[in-house]
Amino acid sequence: MESTSPNTPLPGIADEHGFTPRPEFKKKSIRSYVIRAGRMTPAQHRAFEQQWSRYGLSLFSGQIDPAQLFGRTAPLVLEVGFGMGASLLAMAKAEPEKDFIGIEVHPPGVGRLLNDAAEAGITNLRVYMADANDVLEDCIPNEVLSRFQLYFPDPWHKKKHQKRRIAQPAFVAQVRTKLKLSGVLHMATDWQDYADHMMEVLSSAPGFDNQAGEYIFSAKPSYRPNTKFEQRGERLGHGVWDLLFEKKV
Numbered sequence: 001m002e003s004t005s006p007n008t009p010l011p012g013i014a015d016e017h018g019f020t021p022r023p024e025f026k027k028k029s030i031r032s033y034v035i036r037a038g039r040m041t042p043a044q045h046r047a048f049e050q051q052w053s054r055y056g057l058s059l060f061s062g063q064i065d066p067a068q069l070f071g072r073t074a075p076l077v078l079e080v081g082f083g084m085g086a087s088l089l090a091m092a093k094a095e096p097e098k099d100f101i102g103i104e105v106h107p108p109g110v111g112r113l114l115n116d117a118a119e120a121g122i123t124n125l126r127v128y129m130a131d132a133n134d135v136l137e138d139c140i141p142n143e144v145l146s147r148f149q150l151y152f153p154d155p156w157h158k159k160k161h162q163k164r165r166i167a168q169p170a171f172v173a174q175v176r177t178k179l180k181l182s183g184v185l186h187m188a189t190d191w192q193d194y195a196d197h198m199m200e201v202l203s204s205a206p207g208f209d210n211q212a213g214e215y216i217f218s219a220k221p222s223y224r225p226n227t228k229f230e231q232r233g234e235r236l237g238h239g240v241w242d243l244l245f246e247k248k249v
């Protein structure tokens with residue numbers, strides 16, 4: 001049985017184009033992203049009108065019930081910052097026995113994923129176009145996630161901007177409450193400095209075991225496809241660091 005997304009108003013504003021998608025967020029002083037003006041193709045724009053009711057979830061609709069949302073009980077994977085969505089879609093296709101929720105603030109990426117998911121007839125995927133911090137706080141129940149994915153988040157190089165990095169102790173503690181026992185928090189980055197920061201934050205976070213051993217990076221698991229930003233990093237000669245931490249009591 002496939003269910004539909006509950007109460008999902010189109011995220012955006014009515015204007016001369018009919019409707020312009022805009023990400024949902026609550027007021028906050030520090031954000032891990034800047035809203036890019038990125039132009040949307042007509043197909044991405046259309047995807048919101050045609051596919052949002054099928055795949056979209058609203059930050060303002062409150063806590064979800066995953067079993068009701070997907071019409072079944074299955075391992076649930078949450079990905080933050082899926083970019084243009086190709087790797088998330090590939091995972092949803094490759095692991096049909098799992099359900100996936102993606103969160104992204106970049107409207108062209110969300111439009112693209114809506115389009116591609118519909119074209120592929122994907123049923124095990126839902127999407128928020130919203131700030132992940134807000135979605136975690138208001139929409140995701142505790143202890144429901146089997147896996148949490150954060151791949152190649154914005155590195156915010158300049159010292160004065162590093163407070164914008166999403167991988168911070170409070171964020172990790174929040175993610176931990178959403179994971180089931182033995183659920184896995186998986187991060188990856190192509191910036192060594194950010195990899196070291198992630199390792200520091202995760203190793204100091206209570207209630208996790210590093211699957212690779214203390215202060216050791218993990219091999220890339222086979223379920224993670226190469227992402228767009230990873231490929232860009234490879235072209236620039238960057239390395240890649242994966243971190244896999246399991247929730248313990």
Ligand SMILES: C[S@@+](CC[C@H](N)C(=O)[O-])C[C@H]1O[C@@H](n2cnc3c(N)ncnc32)[C@H](O)[C@@H]1O
Binds near residue numbers: 103131
């Ligand atoms: C550098 S890109 C990486 C995209 C993709 N994971 C990849 O590897 O190709 C980081 C993405 O995270 C998104 N992002 C950053 N902070 C976010 C937040 N708080 N909530 C949702 N998305 C966020 C950005 O819009 C951006 O698309």
